Ligand code: KG4
């Protein structure tokens with residue numbers, strides 16, 4: 224079964240053709256990082272305009288790279304939410320026209336489910352019961368995955384998402400946007416034990432919180448500047464220590480979730496799952512507990528069209544036409 228997946232929920236325009244929810248035939252991504260980096264964050268209006276400019280080229284290229292004609296696909300899948308409402312509208316409007324033109328069913332997909340389904344691209348199969356972690360720029364959530372499409376949210380962030388913690392921390396450290404990859408790179412040369420940043424306690428719960436950590440970084444930077452210590456000299460140690468605090472908090476909550484539901488597998492995705500320190504830490508806790516771990520390759524952790532096609536394949540038995548009344552759901556919790 225061939226599905227065209229379209230993703231425009233934030234600042235990446237993605238179009239991909241995926242076979243049977245697993246085999247990526249083509250995956251084209253237009254990233255807008257250069258447009259937003261000078262503002263230090265995604266500017267919704269600019270994101271929308273760029274999606275409009277490039278979406279038809281992205282989809283054309285997805286078909287030419289796949290060596291397929293649009294007639295060959297079985298369905299069009301598009302992100303309906305959550306995300307930026309204007310950005311979502313572009314993908315949805317384009318998909319409606321495309322589905323109408325080629326008389327294909329149109330499937331509306333939850334972006335967070337897309338991140339989880341990305342774990343099955345590259346050949347892995349989720350073993351149930353599993354725990355799913357989605358850590359991205361907009362979300363930090365833990366899910367119990369029972370199979371057969373049953374997904375229950377068991378933890379969410381009560382303030383910032385993990386990606387926001389990375390991005391805002393990076394800004395304070397004078398690094399570029401998006402901050403996560405910059406912190407990841409700089410932290411590789413730093414000492415994660417030099418600064419003792421707080422880890423929000425779990426108390427056996429699975430909700431995330433990063434605002435205290437962010438404030439702590441601000442106070443630490445203020446203190447260093449007051450004392451006349453050059454922040455430049457310890458930027459890598461600050462990045463490594465700050466990253467370690469985020470990673471410890473995320474991993475602690477995964478451990479609670481894994482122990483509570485007797486999971487066979489942990490699947491982790493979303494942009495922050497591209498983080499090298501988090502990947503190593505999750506691999507260690509899963510190995511200790513003999514739990515399988517699937518994390519997509521870093522390029523499939525961040526937003527892309529293939530993950531939307533993969534999630535659509537999970538719903539292949541109820542390919543209902545979402546219809547031409549389809550509208551964005553900017554706040555659409557999963558499970
Ligand atoms: O999933 P994603 O592409 O978009 C959303 O759905 O939000 O995630 C983007 C987030 C950004 O906050 C970015 O800084 C973060 O993922 N990110 C990383 C890394 N790569 C991307 N965070 C930490 N380490 C990375 N290597």
Ligand code: ZN
Nearest residue numbers: 359493494526
């Ligand atoms: Zn995402």
